[in-house]
Every structure is written in C-alpha cells, then in structure tokens.
Amino acid sequence: MANGQLKSVAGLLLVLNFCMYAIVLGIGSWAMNMAIEHGFVIGPGFDLPAHFSPIYFPMGNAATGFFVTFAMIAGVVGIASILAGFNHYRYWNINSMPGALSAATIAWTLTLLAMGFAWKEIELQIRNSRLRTMEAFIIILSATQLLYIAAIHGR
Structure with missing residues (x-):
C-alpha cells in the first residue's frame, strides 16, 4: 500500500518539478537574452567600460548574473x-532507482546553489517581476526536489 502511495507522490512531483524547471529555463533564457542584447558594447578602440563585468544583467542587481546562470x-x-x-x-524497481536518485540529488544541490544566489538577490532588492518569479520557483523547487528524493528513496 505504501509503495503505491509513494509512486503516486513521486509521479506528481515529477510533473510539478518538470513544469517549474521549464518555467525557470524560460525566464532564465529571457534574462540571458536581455543581458546579451543590452550588455556592454566595446568601442572601436576595444576599451572596456569602467565597471565591466562579463556577467552583467541590466534588469537586476549585482547578484542577478550569478543567479540566472546557476538557475539555468x-x-x-x-x-x-x-x-x-x-x-x-x-x-x-531497485535497478532503476540509483540513476534516478543520483540525478535528482545533483539537480537538488545545483538548485540549492541557485537558491543561495536568489536569497542574495532578494537581499539586494533591485529586480523586476520576472526575476522575482524565478526566485520563488527556485526556492520552491529546492523543497519539492528534496521531497521527490525522499519519495523515490523511500520506495
């Protein structure tokens, strides 16, 4: 009985996490596109601007570049x-569990890293609504990915 309940919970979390990771990738792609299109332009003499950063995002704060990169x-x-x-x-079955568990654990640790940058971005306070949405999804994903790991490990 418990095995079937854990399987249904894992299936629900699979669908939820897929949708949320897809939205994070969509918003992250938008932010990366904006950074590429509206980033620094190097002049004819190839002089770098005074505060040049290769991870410059015009729509956020100093943590936005790191947050978007690691979230993607x-x-x-x-x-x-x-x-x-x-x-x-x-x-x-037990034969398919190690691959799923290790991949989910790696994804969870990277999501925790992105969540740390999301907290730093929240602390610095200058960001738009899309970045706020992405921060919220990363923070929620850190919890749901952990629940998914628990569900497939407890089979």
Whole structure:
C-alpha cells in the first residue's frame, strides 16, 4: 500500500518539478537574452567600460548574473533528472532507482546553489517581476526536489 502511495507522490512531483524547471529555463533564457542584447558594447578602440563585468544583467542587481546562470544550469540538470526519474517511475524497481536518485540529488544541490544566489538577490532588492518569479520557483523547487528524493528513496 505504501509503495503505491509513494509512486503516486513521486509521479506528481515529477510533473510539478518538470513544469517549474521549464518555467525557470524560460525566464532564465529571457534574462540571458536581455543581458546579451543590452550588455556592454566595446568601442572601436576595444576599451572596456569602467565597471565591466562579463556577467552583467541590466534588469537586476549585482547578484542577478550569478543567479540566472546557476538557475539555468540547475534547470537543465533538473530536466535531465526528471527524464531519469520518469524511467524509474515506469519500472519502479531497485535497478532503476540509483540513476534516478543520483540525478535528482545533483539537480537538488545545483538548485540549492541557485537558491543561495536568489536569497542574495532578494537581499539586494533591485529586480523586476520576472526575476522575482524565478526566485520563488527556485526556492520552491529546492523543497519539492528534496521531497521527490525522499519519495523515490523511500520506495
């Protein structure tokens, strides 16, 4: 009985995490595109601006570049872990669990790293609504990914 309940919880968390990681990737892609299009322009003499940073994002604060970069890495690894998790969900045996568990743990640790940068960005306070949404999703994903790890480990 408990095995079936854990499988349904894991399936629900798989779908939820997939949707949230996809939204994080969408917002992160928008932010990266804005940074590329509206970043520093090097002049004809190839002089760098006074406060040049290769991770400059015009829509946020000093932590935005790091947050967006690590959130996108966490999103890609999170989607990959969901693919391994879907395979484990299909078979739901001891042989498919180690791959899903290790991929989910790596995705969770990267999500925790992005969450740390999200907290720093919240502390610095200058950001727009899309970045706030991305921060909220990363913070929620850090909890739901941990619940997913617990659900597949407790089989």
